[in-house]
Structure formats: structure tokens, C-alpha cells
Amino acid sequence: MALTIYDISKKAGVSIATVSRVLNGSDSVKASTREKVLSVIEKYDYTPNAYARGMGLHSLRTVGLLCADSSDLYLAKAVYYLEQELHANGYESLLCCTGYELEDRQSYIKLILSKKVDSLILVGSHYVSNIEKENNYIRDAAKQVPVMLLNASYNCPNVYCTLCNDYASTFEATSSLIRAGIDDILYLYDSNSYSGTKKLSGYKAAMKSYKLADYAPFVNFYGGRTDQIESITNFIQDIADRGTTFHGVVASDDQLAVGAIKYAQKNGLRIPEDLSIIGYNNSMLTACCQPELTSVDNRLETMTHQLVQTLLRVLSGEEMPAESVFSGKLIKRSTTP
């Protein structure tokens, strides 16, 4: 059986209260006593029981990290940054890969709350198809702990949002192609998420502002797994085969854009002369393809940093802004003119 605070107090010749004070860094312990206790702790390699501690402290310094799929290129990075930042501040992460089904997400949240996490971080925006319901259970969760949203916005007490202006970024990405003389621009997206709808609006607004409002045939939703490049390529091939012609592609993530590159290569199209392509997230994939992919950097590392800092301050009782919005940046590489 593991050592308890009683064992340590006995070995150090003090009371458990004193050991506890040393553990919690109280300043009302004589230096010599502290030394003695610390040396005993060191010697016997004692670590306090986190659950007993949680009962006293009402916190286990653990947060729930929810995402649909932590193996997704983008979400994996988000999870990684968050975990690092949290750990650096003394918090651990309970990872939950909820999948995309609303009910699974909901039951996961209940489960995690029962583990008495100090906060809930929802990584990747929530899904618009059920936005009412999703918002409902976020609101319920927020009654218990602060809820942090990454890449989503929901105005609700105790919910804090950190996001990137995906509308503006996609507007800019689309506009840059239009300015280069391309007016038949395929918009490929993959998720009905909060940020997904923002991106779509950005694309539409850009098309509209250049009087290219009849963009309807160019908007296409890919419903498969974005890690299966081949099926993305087939998806685009289908679009082309059905008679839609396009000389530009704006995609909601890099995987879709890579699918477009492969499509071009299979059809002997030159990039960017015959087809210009812009991805999103500025992931490592941008460097894996040839030519290298122009992509929108949506400031993931900056956002995750901000999110955790906000959380820490909220937990320490500070009043914090409910929303922090950053600006994305178009990183030009070789798939655009």
C-alpha cells in the first residue's frame, strides 16, 4: 500500500497538519521543520493521494479536453498545444474523442463532469446541424464549470470562446483568386461546424462582392473522412465529370486541398496555371505535396495559448472577456499564381 500523510508525519516526528502545510506551501512552518519534512518526503518518494486531496481542495487540477477526433491533423495539434500549456500550469487533461454524433458528445460531457474536472475545453467547433441542442448542453455544463470553446462562438454565461476570424480569412483567400482573374472557384468544405459556416459565408461574400453571385454550382460538401485523400480526389473528379468547370479551389482544410492537387495531377492540369488551390490550417501537408500548398494559417498556437490563459484567470476568479478573436493569415506558396 502506498504511503499516506500519516506515515510521513510519523517518520518526520510532526503532525499531519504540518506535513499538509509543507505540501501546500503554507508559510507558517518553521524553515527547519519544512526541511525535515521535505527530506522525509524525498527519502520515501511520497506522493499525496490526489483524490483525498481533491476532497479537501475541491479540485483535482484536471480539465476535460473534448474533440471529435484527436487523430485529425488539425485537432491533434490543438490537443497537443492545449495539453502542453495546461500541464505547464499544473493542470492535467482528460482526453475525450467524442466522434461527431451529438448524443455521444453529450453523454461524454456528463461523464466527464462527474469526474469533477475544473473546466471543459471543447476543441473544434460544434456542429451546426444540431446547434440548438449542442448549445443547450454546453449551457448546462457551464452551470458547473467554465466551458472553453476553441473555434466556436456561443454567447452564454461562463462560456469563453477563442477563435479566428475564419469568415475574413476565407473572404480574403477567395478574393485573392478572383483578383488573379479566376472567377469559377470551387468551394470545398467538409463540416457543418461553426467555423465551417463562417468560412462558407466568407467565400460567398467574396464571390458576391465581385459580382459573381451565381456561385451555387461551385459549393460542394464532402461528407467523407478527410484523411482519405483518394476519395476526396474521386469526389472532385465527380464534380468535374458532371460538367462543372472551375479554375480555382478554396478548401476548408488542407486535406481537401491536397485532394484537389491530386485531381489536377491525374487530369494533367497544371498548377496554378490551369487550377489554383488554397487550403486551410497551414498544416504540414502544405509541404508534402508538389507544388507546395497555399494555405490559411489560423493561428492555432496563439489561440490555444490564449484559451488556457483565459481559463486560468477565470479559475482564479478574474473577470474575463467572453470572446477572443484572432486574425488568420494567407500563406502564399506555389499552388496559387
Next chain:
Amino acid sequence: MALTIYDISKKAGVSIATVSRVLNGSDSVKASTREKVLSVIEKYDYTPNAYARGMGLHSLRTVGLLCADSSDLYLAKAVYYLEQELHANGYESLLCCTGYELEDRQSYIKLILSKKVDSLILVGSHYVSNIEKENNYIRDAAKQVPVMLLNASYNCPNVYCTLCNDYASTFEATSSLIRAGIDDILYLYDSNSYSGTKKLSGYKAAMKSYKLADYAPFVNFYGGRTDQIESITNFIQDIADRGTTFHGVVASDDQLAVGAIKYAQKNGLRIPEDLSIIGYNNSMLTACCQPELTSVDNRLETMTHQLVQTLLRVLSGEEMPAESVFSGKLIKRSTTP
């Protein structure tokens, strides 16, 4: 303040013991009593306090998931599969991205054990540079909970290993190039991990068995981040510029192999005529490049499944084999003849 088991027992008109029994699914509760208690729990949306529970139960059905970097393409997939499989069996995952420093890994393990996880899963093999020390603290951890290693082998009580025969896979990958008439094969690797050394041995053995034992100039260690393709390309360029000529590349992961593809493209080399390339892990990158990458599938999903099944049985007291070894498979695509 949140409801406690006392509140529920009062409202249901039973003792706290009965509520606790209902909560824990004991079968010695009359059906009608159970109904009554459950309806009260439902009505007041009560969730038991995890700290208190952890103290009584000595298990919160949580396991620690340690990996160096969950944003790595391969590790992210491993983490994802493990989390899914664990959750499906009622266990949650405490994610720890330890980085590659031994001391950080060690302190992380101590921390996680104090949270009273039911087991520790070390994802991705441990690092040979400090294998003695790393094994030491694995052994210590195994005194408290079963320790599961993915992609590593360490013979120690209460340590269970699930791995793929990376030696044989790399032997086969290398041999396939030799049989195609290539005898100057660059071996690129990136980590001094357990599986890394096995792969290296596989390469060397293949070279030796074809009497190409003077392979020394062809073995190269890349010490950077493998998500930075450009620096991998530069690394290979350096090797070539220093006078090593090679017509084949066997890499310890797909990122390195993609770097080789980009190197070939920048130098106008035809693939596979001038340079044949084999990656490892059979990740989505194999489909992102052109031509598509031949790669070794090391059966990640199968392994993670096996690992969790083994863990569950160990936790329920069954005697289980200390090591489960699977066979990898070379997936031929267009970067090899």
C-alpha cells in the same frame, strides 16, 4: 452546492448505503427500491462526486496515456484508437504529452500515478539513449499498476508489451529494393527508440545478407522534427552533396520518406527509376504525395485493440502473455519499382 448522496438518500427515503449500491450496480437491491432511487437521481440530475468515489473505490476507471507528442501523425492515431477502445470499455484517458526528455517523462509518470490511474499506457517506444533509466522507472510504476507498452519490449513483472515485428518489416522492405537491383540504399531514421533500433537492425541485416555489408555511409540519423518536411529535404540534400550516392531510401517513418520524394523532385530525379523510396507507418501521407508512397503498415489499429484487450483482462485478474507481436506488411505503391 452540488447534491450529495445524503440528499438523494433523504429524498428517496432510503439509507446512503442503498443509494451507493444502486450507483454501483449491486444486485442486492430490491427492484422497486432501485427504481425509486434511480428516479430521484434522474429527477435531481445527481452525479456522484468523483473524489469521494475515488477514495472508496480505489479505481476511477481512468488510465494514463503517455506519449512524447500527440500531434505526431502516428502517435496521434495511436492515442485516438486507444482512447476509443478504452472508452468503449468504460475507461477514460488521461493524456500526457511528455516530450522526449527522460526527466519530464519520469515526473509525468509520478504525477499520473498520484491520480490513481488503473494503468499506464506508454505509447510509442521508449528511448534507447536512456534505456536503463527509462526501464527503471517503468519497473517502479509497474509495482503500482499494470504498465502497457506499445511498440516496445521490456521484460518485467506487470509490464505487457504489444508490438509489431519492425525488424522483419524493415528487413523485408530493404530486401525488396535489393532484389530490384538497387544496392546503394540510404537508411533514414529519426529516433533512438526501441522500435527505431529494431528497424535499423532489420536494414543492416538485409544489407548484410545480400553481401552489401559496407552500408555504413548509408545510415543517417535525422535529429529534427519530422513535421518539418523542408528541413528533412535539406538534410537529404546535404547527404547527397557530401558525395554519398544512393538509388534507394528506406525511412523509419513516412515523413522522412516524403522528404526524400521532395528531394528527388527538387533534383529532377525520377521516382522510382532514379530513386526508390519506402516509408513506414502507412499513414495518410502516402496518398498526399505524387507518386504515392510505398510504406510499411505496422498494424497500429490491430495493436491498440490487442493492447486494450490485454489490459482489461489483466485488470480483471487474468494471467496474460507479457508480449504480443504482430507482423507488418509492405504496401506497394508507386515510389518503388
Next chain:
DNA sequence: GCTGTAAATGTAAGTGCTTACAGCTCCTAT
């Protein structure tokens, strides 16, 4: 009607920590 047994439920003793409050020691100011 009584006993014996099994099923259902309650009582109370942990579980390992935190912390309010009490107590002790030693010194200073009167």
C-alpha cells in the same frame, strides 16, 4: 405460531487529505 434462512437495508468505520481553531512556547512591553 415458531424457527431458520435468505434477501434487503441500515449503521458506522474507514479512505487520506485540508484547515479552522486551539494550544503551546517564547519573547516583549509594561
Next chain:
DNA sequence: ATAGGAGCTGTAAGCACTTACATTTACAGC
């Protein structure tokens, strides 16, 4: 000499559960 206070330490009461053991209840068998 003595009250009072500062500095340090100990005692004990939580915290919200689990569970061994005790008790009650229900009912079959005689």
C-alpha cells in the same frame, strides 16, 4: 512579575463516498 502577542504546531472536524458487518424483514417449512 505578568499580560499579551507573535510564531509555530497539533487536534479534530469535515469532505462525499464505499462496504463490512449488523440488523430488520419476509416467508417457507414444520
